[in-house]
Amino acid sequence: DLPLDFWKKITNDFSDERKLDEGAFGIVYKGIMEDGEEIAVKKLGENSPVPRDKDFNNEVLNIMALKHENVVELVGYCHEAQKKVVQNNGRYIVADIVESLLCYEHLRKGSxxxxxxxxxxxxxxxxxxxxxxxxxxxxxxxxxxxxxxxxxxxxxxxxxxxxxxxxxxxxxxxxxxxxxxxxxxxxxxxxxxxxxxxxxxxxxxxxxxxxxxxxxxxxxxxxxxxxxxxxxxxxxxxxxxxxxxxxxxxxxxxxxxxxxxxxxxxxxxxxxxxxxxxxxxxxxxxxxxxxxxxxxxxxxxx
Missing domain, CATH: 1.10.510.10 (Transferase(Phosphotransferase) domain 1)
Structure with missing residues (x-):
C-alpha cells in the first residue's frame, strides 16, 4: 500500500505520454521506478464500483496472494482520499475524492x-x-x-x-x-x-x-x-x-x-x-x- 504521491511520481503525474491502455474501469499507465523497472498502474475510474477503505485494502491483499503462471501478478495498490475543489449544484465545495489504483507487472509484448x-x-x-x-x-x-x-x-x-x-x-x-x-x-x-x-x-x-x-x-x-x-x-x-x-x-x-x-x-x-x-x-x-x-x-x- 503506497501513497498517491509515489504513483504520481512514477507515472509522470498520470501523463498522456505514459498511457498504455484504457478500459471499462479505468486507464493503465506505465510507471518507471528509480531503478528503471517498468510496471503497469491502473487508475480506476469513478464508475468502478469498488468497496471503500478497509474493505478495498482487504480484498486487494487477498488478490495479491494469488499466484499463477497465467494470471498477471498484482504487486501494489493505493486507496487514498485527497481534498479537492469540486462543483456541486452550482457551488464550489471542498470534498474528499478517493483515488484507487492497482499496480501489476508490465509486460512489454502487450495484449x-x-x-x-x-x-x-x-x-x-x-x-x-x-x-x-x-x-x-x-x-x-x-x-x-x-x-x-x-x-x-x-x-x-x-x-x-x-x-x-x-x-x-x-x-x-x-x-x-x-x-x-x-x-x-x-x-x-x-x-x-x-x-x-x-x-x-x-x-x-x-x-x-x-x-x-x-x-x-x-x-x-x-x-x-x-x-x-x-x-x-x-x-x-x-x-x-x-x-x-x-x-x-x-x-x-x-x-x-x-x-x-x-x-x-x-x-x-x-x-x-x-x-x-x-x-x-x-x-x-x-x-x-x-x-x-x-x-x-x-x-x-x-
Missing amino acids: LKKNLFEVPDKMDWDTRFKIIKGICQGLLFLHGINIVHMDLKPENILLDDNTVPKIVDFGLSRLFGQEQTRMNTQNVVGSYGYIAPEYLYRGEISNKSDIFSLGLLILETTTGEKNCPSKEPSAEQFIKNVRKNWTDEHIMRQYSDYDKECLQQVKKCIEIGLECVEIERQKRPSIEKIVDKLNGGYSSAS
Missing part, C-alpha cells in the same frame, strides 16, 4: 489483441494454441477459487517475452463483491461484444458467463478474425459467420502448410469455441472439460 490484429507478422499456430491453453489454465485457477472474471477479451490477455498469456483485471470482479455484481442490465459490468446474453438481458452471473467470453477469445485466436464489438453486445454475427464458414474444408485451406495434428487442434478449438458461445448457458462446457479436451481428452461438454 493479445495487439499481437493478433495490430502487428504485421502473423502468429504461427503453435503459438496460438499455446496461448489458448494458457488462458484456459488461468481461468481454471480463477474459477477454482470462485472468482468470476467478468471481462475476458483480447485486451485483457497480456503476453510475456516468451508469449505466455496472462489474464489481467481478474481482481475487479472480486472487488465488486457479490451484491454489486448482480446488477440490473442498465449497469452491466463488462465489454460490449463479449457479454454473455443471460447477463446482458437478465443480470445473471455465473462461471458460465466467463465461458461465453472465453469462447469468443478462442474463436478469435484460432481464426485470426476479429469480433466487432461495436456492432453487437454478444457477437451474434461473428459467431454465425464462424459457424457457417469454418468448415473442415476451410480449415484445411487456411492452414494448408500444417500437418494432420495441427489441423486436428484447429478443428478442436473451433468446436470448443462454438460450444462455449451457446445461448443457453447450461449447454456450455465447464472450464475443467475445456482444459481436458485441449490436453487430448474427450469429455462430453457439460
Whole structure:
C-alpha cells in the first residue's frame, strides 16, 4: 500500500505520454521506478464500483496472494482520499475524492489483441494454441477459487517475452463483491461484444458467463478474425459467420502448410469455441472439460 504521491511520481503525474491502455474501469499507465523497472498502474475510474477503505485494502491483499503462471501478478495498490475543489449544484465545495489504483507487472509484448490484429507478422499456430491453453489454465485457477472474471477479451490477455498469456483485471470482479455484481442490465459490468446474453438481458452471473467470453477469445485466436464489438453486445454475427464458414474444408485451406495434428487442434478449438458461445448457458462446457479436451481428452461438454 503506497501513497498517491509515489504513483504520481512514477507515472509522470498520470501523463498522456505514459498511457498504455484504457478500459471499462479505468486507464493503465506505465510507471518507471528509480531503478528503471517498468510496471503497469491502473487508475480506476469513478464508475468502478469498488468497496471503500478497509474493505478495498482487504480484498486487494487477498488478490495479491494469488499466484499463477497465467494470471498477471498484482504487486501494489493505493486507496487514498485527497481534498479537492469540486462543483456541486452550482457551488464550489471542498470534498474528499478517493483515488484507487492497482499496480501489476508490465509486460512489454502487450495484449493479445495487439499481437493478433495490430502487428504485421502473423502468429504461427503453435503459438496460438499455446496461448489458448494458457488462458484456459488461468481461468481454471480463477474459477477454482470462485472468482468470476467478468471481462475476458483480447485486451485483457497480456503476453510475456516468451508469449505466455496472462489474464489481467481478474481482481475487479472480486472487488465488486457479490451484491454489486448482480446488477440490473442498465449497469452491466463488462465489454460490449463479449457479454454473455443471460447477463446482458437478465443480470445473471455465473462461471458460465466467463465461458461465453472465453469462447469468443478462442474463436478469435484460432481464426485470426476479429469480433466487432461495436456492432453487437454478444457477437451474434461473428459467431454465425464462424459457424457457417469454418468448415473442415476451410480449415484445411487456411492452414494448408500444417500437418494432420495441427489441423486436428484447429478443428478442436473451433468446436470448443462454438460450444462455449451457446445461448443457453447450461449447454456450455465447464472450464475443467475445456482444459481436458485441449490436453487430448474427450469429455462430453457439460
